[in-house]
Amino acid sequence: MAFRTRKIDSSKFDDGSSTDVYEISDGDRLIGKKMVRHPATGPVVKITYQLGDQTFDNPDALMTAYLKALMVAG
DSSP: OOOEEEEEEEEEOTTSOEEEEEEEESSSSEEEEEEEEEOSSSSOOEEEEEETTEEESSHHHHHHHHHHHHHHHO
């Protein structure tokens, strides 16, 4: 299964930081979103993943929740 990411939003804040939002899909279906928080200086501070109203700190947890939802929808 090949996954694709596509940047769908970018926000800049007054303190110089920014957040980029990416859509994660398997080509046909939306799997979730990836949010990348950039501070004004330095490396990326935080990456989170979202599936519906659930938020995860790593992509493995996102994929596990996605596969469970597919099995339930079945």
